[in-house]
Amino acid sequence: MTLKLFRNARIYTPLDKGRPLRGSEMNQIYSEEKGAILIRDGYIESIGQELEVLKYVTEDALEIDLGGRCVIPGFxxxxxxxxxxxxxxxxxxxxxxxxxxxxxxxxxxxxxxxxxxxxxxxxxxxxxxxxxxxxxxxxxxxxxxxxxxxxxxxxxxxxxxxxxxxxxxxxxxxxxxxxxxxxxxxxxxxxxxxxxxxxxxxxxxxxxxxxxxxxxxxxxxxxxxxxxxxxxxxxxxxxxxxxxxxxxxxxxxxxxxxxxxxxxxxxxxxxxxxxxxxxxxxxxxxxxxxxxxxxxxxxxxxxxxxxxxxxxxxxxxxxxxxxxxxxxxxxxxxxxxxxxxxxxxxxxxxxxxxxxxxxxxxIGMATHVGSLERGKKADFVVLEGETPGIMAYHLGWRNIKEVYKMGQRFSS
Ligand code: NIG
Ligand code: FE
The missing domain is CATH 3.20.20.140 (Metal-dependent hydrolases)
Incomplete structure (x- = not known):
């Protein structure tokens, strides 16, 4: 059993409505300036405002400080x-x-x-x-x-x-x-x-x-x-x-x-x-x-x-x-x-x-991936910037600092 707590993250994620988003829904995403993600055995147990997420940490967790960087769902x-x-x-x-x-x-x-x-x-x-x-x-x-x-x-x-x-x-x-x-x-x-x-x-x-x-x-x-x-x-x-x-x-x-x-x-x-x-x-x-x-x-x-x-x-x-x-x-x-x-x-x-x-x-995978929400896989990308916009703004550069699959870092 592993528990990991990612702190000090700027979280940007769509929220799943049980179907693909369309029209103006595509402009509505959840963001949190000082967020945290609590991960148990590769799945998200809690995500949101850091102070709220901390309430769920009832046992020893490995803590990782993301330094205010932007976190988005894995592509x-x-x-x-x-x-x-x-x-x-x-x-x-x-x-x-x-x-x-x-x-x-x-x-x-x-x-x-x-x-x-x-x-x-x-x-x-x-x-x-x-x-x-x-x-x-x-x-x-x-x-x-x-x-x-x-x-x-x-x-x-x-x-x-x-x-x-x-x-x-x-x-x-x-x-x-x-x-x-x-x-x-x-x-x-x-x-x-x-x-x-x-x-x-x-x-x-x-x-x-x-x-x-x-x-x-x-x-x-x-x-x-x-x-x-x-x-x-x-x-x-x-x-x-x-x-x-x-x-x-x-x-x-x-x-x-x-x-x-x-x-x-x-x-x-x-x-x-x-x-x-x-x-x-x-x-x-x-x-x-x-x-x-x-x-x-x-x-x-x-x-x-x-x-x-x-x-x-x-x-x-x-x-x-x-x-x-x-x-x-x-x-x-x-x-x-x-x-x-x-x-x-x-x-x-x-x-x-x-x-x-x-x-x-x-590809029929939205029950497990595609957004950062409780119960989904902890698949996420840590960006070099403060918002996902960095990827369009900073040209000719890989703005991806770290890639996590089920809470495990696979690329930096
Ligand atoms: O989606 N258009 C057909 N198939 C691919 C190209 C495959 C290839 O050129 O090898 C495509 O563009
Ligand atoms: Fe194709």
């Missing part, structure tokens, strides 16, 4: 492709010279070049390189994250990816696995993409669901990748097998992915850079969460998703890195928090809610 990153080997730096330079992301994919590069590397990697090689990405995310304040498969694109290689993801769970980052066999059409099915969709629907989804290797299924619904009809078919098959649903929707072209997300009431729709007003309205009406990826737009040099409009329309918004070796090589939720404020126009409070509590809702 939750609800959309990553962190299981990969090798980078694509050359492709990045080609894009700087004018090649488009989808052109590179059509020529057999992009996602498909990472597929080649993942297919030829052993389980151990894939494990080591994924672990490195997860450790970098932890160092940058991420204490829970989602990781997608989708660089295997055959049953065996998708299973290999999901087994690696499974083996990394809780070491110490909490990880949720998503099956994304429909990330691209593999080369061997180029002439017959319909047969690949059949394989995903008839073999991969039932096998992966039966083995309990994924909580969600995701599809890249995009021009020249998977159509709205393919996506509907894949997602319905996944739902039938008990998986939760996610969709990469309207990233480059408005195919109607947001509308499909609303029609199927998926757990979250991601990207949405090109989503139509009609699609967003449908999402607001059906309460579908939008997971926005501003570092991807930044890295691809595109306009950001219309986050302000979404919040005003009542779409619940979360933020994620999209960490992958192609469109966005970034493990840092601090960077995402910063871009949401400086690029998409979110307030400090909205960006905090979107990168913690709403992000936890996007």
């Amino acid at each position: 939750v990153d609800p959309h990553t492709h962190a299981c990969f080997v090798g980078t694509r730096e050359r492709e990045f330079i080609l894009r700087l010279q004018g090649a488009s992301y989808l052109e590179i994919l059509k020529m057999g590069g992009g996602i498909l070049s990472t597929v080649d590397k993942v297919r030829s990697a052993s389980y151990d090689e894939l494990y080591t390189s994924t672990e490195e990405v997860v450790n970098r995310a932890l160092k940058n304040g991420t204490t829970s994250m989602e990781i997608k498969s989708g660089y295997g694109l055959s049953l065996d290689h998708e299973v290999k990816m999901l087994e690696v993801i499974d083996a990394l769970k809780g070491k110490p980052v909490d990880i949720i696995a998503t099956f994304m066999g429909a990330h691209a059409v593999p080369r061997e099915y180029k002439e017959n993409p319909k047969a690949y969709v059949d394989l995903v629907v008839e073999e991969m989804i039932p096998h992966i669901a039966a083995k309990g290797l994924a909580k969600y299924c995701d599809v890249f619904c995009e021009e020249s990748v998977f159509s709205v009809d393919d996506a509907r078919r894949i997602l319905l098959a996944a739902r039938k097998c008990g998986l939760g649903l996610k969709i990469h929707a309207d990233e480059v072209y408005d195919l109607g992915g947001a509308k499909l997300a609303a029609e199927l009431k998926v757990d979250s729709a991601e990207h949405l850079l090109a989503a139509s007003e009609e699609g967003l309205k449908a999402m607001a009406e059906s309460g579908v969460l939008a997971v926005l990826l501003p570092a991807t737009a930044f890295s691809l040099r595109k306009s950001y998703a219309p986050a302000r409009k979404m919040i005003e329309m009542g779409v619940p918004v979360a933020l994620a890195t999209d960490c992958n070796p192609g469109s966005c090589y970034c493990e840092s939720m601090e960077m995402v928090f910063r871009l949401a404020i400086l690029g998409m126009g979110l307030s400090m409070e909205e960006s905090l809610v979107a990168s913690t509590l709403n992000a936890a809702y996007a």
Whole structure:
């Protein structure tokens, strides 16, 4: 049994209402200038004004003085492709010279070049390189994250990816696995993409669901990748097998992915850079969460998703890195928090809610993480400044001083 008391903390946290926050709720966060957190065996026993929390300390506790620094919930990153080997730096330079992301994919590069590397990697090689990405995310304040498969694109290689993801769970980052066999059409099915969709629907989804290797299924619904009809078919098959649903929707072209997300009431729709007003309205009406990826737009040099409009329309918004070796090589939720404020126009409070509590809702983890409240895991980040705003204000700097997972310090 361990009892820890963190004193002299400036606490900033969303408060959980049992559902994602939306509209003006995203601006309402709890803050305490002289706060404390009492932690028993990794869970928060009491949090709030220091004088109040001290009343709960009835036995010896290890005391840690945070020196007036800001404390926020550990970041939750609800959309990553962190299981990969090798980078694509050359492709990045080609894009700087004018090649488009989808052109590179059509020529057999992009996602498909990472597929080649993942297919030829052993389980151990894939494990080591994924672990490195997860450790970098932890160092940058991420204490829970989602990781997608989708660089295997055959049953065996998708299973290999999901087994690696499974083996990394809780070491110490909490990880949720998503099956994304429909990330691209593999080369061997180029002439017959319909047969690949059949394989995903008839073999991969039932096998992966039966083995309990994924909580969600995701599809890249995009021009020249998977159509709205393919996506509907894949997602319905996944739902039938008990998986939760996610969709990469309207990233480059408005195919109607947001509308499909609303029609199927998926757990979250991601990207949405090109989503139509009609699609967003449908999402607001059906309460579908939008997971926005501003570092991807930044890295691809595109306009950001219309986050302000979404919040005003009542779409619940979360933020994620999209960490992958192609469109966005970034493990840092601090960077995402910063871009949401400086690029998409979110307030400090909205960006905090979107990168913690709403992000936890996007991957079904909010009962345990996403806010600093009694009964939740003591996952938190100590910042170099007095408010979360330091992360957007002090540019080009990692403003994260310490990262705690279940009350234990893992990074400083
Ligand atoms: O979300 N858009 C599709 N998938 C990823 C990129 C994956 C890659 O390029 O390797 C994304 O941006
Ligand atoms: Fe993605």
